[in-house]
Amino acid sequence: DQQVKQNSPSLSVQEGRISILNCDYTNSMFDYFLWYKKYPAEGPTFLISISSIKDKNEDGRFTVFLNKSAKHLSLHIVPSQPGDSAVYFCAARGKTGRRALTFGSGTRLQVQP
Amino acid sequence: DSGVTQTPKHLITATGQRVTLRCSPRSGDLSVYWYQQSLDQGLQFLIQYYNGEERAKGNILERFSAQQFPDLHSELNLSSLELGDSALYFCASSLRDSSNQPQHFGDGTRLSIL
Numbered sequence: 250d251q252q253v254k255q256n257s258p259s260l261s262v263q264e265g266r267i268s269i270l271n272c273d274y275t276n277s278m279f280d281y282f283l284w285y286k287k288y289p290a291e292g293p294t295f296l297i298s299i300s301s302i303k304d305k306n307e308d309g310r311f312t313v314f315l316n317k318s319a320k321h322l323s324l325h326i327v328p329s330q331p332g333d334s335a336v337y338f339c340a341a342r343g344k345t346g347r348r349a350l351t352f353g354s355g356t357r358l359q360v361q362p
Numbered sequence: 363d364s365g366v367t368q369t370p371k372h373l374i375t376a377t378g379q380r381v382t383l384r385c386s387p388r389s390g391d392l393s394v395y396w397y398q399q400s401l402d403q404g405l406q407f408l409i410q411y412y413n414g415e416e417r418a419k420g421n422i423l424e425r426f427s428a429q430q431f432p433d434l435h436s437e438l439n440l441s442s443l444e445l446g447d448s449a450l451y452f453c454a455s456s457l458r459d460s461s462n463q464p465q466h467f468g469d470g471t472r473l474s475i476l
Contacts, residue, residue, distance in 0.1 A: 252392075253404075261434070274437070281462055283464055285467075290469070291469050291470075292364060292366070292452055292467035292469045292470050293405070294364065294466045294467070295464040295465070295466060295467075298462070298464055300462055305382075327382050338404060343386075348393070348410065348417070348418065348456075348459055349403070349407035349410055349418055349420055350395075350397075350406070350407065350454075350465060351397055352397075352404035352405045352406075353404055354403055355403075355404060355405040
């Protein structure tokens with residue numbers, strides 16, 4: 250039972266345009282959400298997070314939106330750069346109990362020059 | 363550089379063998395988590411330690427065990443290895459065992475079972 254789903258395995262965008270990566274979750278006890286970026290042969294790198302008390306968090310070119318009623322979050326990258334090409338993982342954690350992250354299966358983003 | 367160090371980077375061994383993976387968390391971090399990533403899938407949580415004590419277990423097999431030492435480094439022990447244990451094993455650390463703190467990951471150990 251996948252509690253965090255990234256339904257798009259891959260996404261290709263042109264340099265300078267917006268990249269939108271999507272993530273859905275099923276567990277209503279999740280209250281903290283994160284995005285990680287992963288390059289080959291490296292570990293996941295923390296990008297941005299959002300608490301369930303907010304619906305938007307912004308950090309430079311990266312913005313995460315949370316729609317709690319739809320159990321959906323998205324990561325917007327504007328403008329996209331070739332160096333953004335990587336696998337992006339959505340992750341979630343519950344308010345109580347286990348503090349470990351539940352990850353989606355990832356979306357491979359390719360930014361074309 | 364996340365500050366989390368994992369050794370070795372690669373391990374190649376045979377079925378039935380035992381290996382130990384090592385993780386040094388970021389300076390000051392008390393929580394250590396182990397994750398397994400198989401075949402370009404998402405990361406699956408194995409086990410968490412906080413300040414030397416086991417805090418939570420995920421999908422960890424009985425053949426696997428871990429511990430966290432007084433200097434806060436952690437080791438993941440995998441025994442009676444099977445072909446299906448071939449995967450990337452990541453360690454992550456965070457300052458405390460509370461919400462709203464990101465985990466920071468090492469670069470992983472790639473385990474190949476022949």
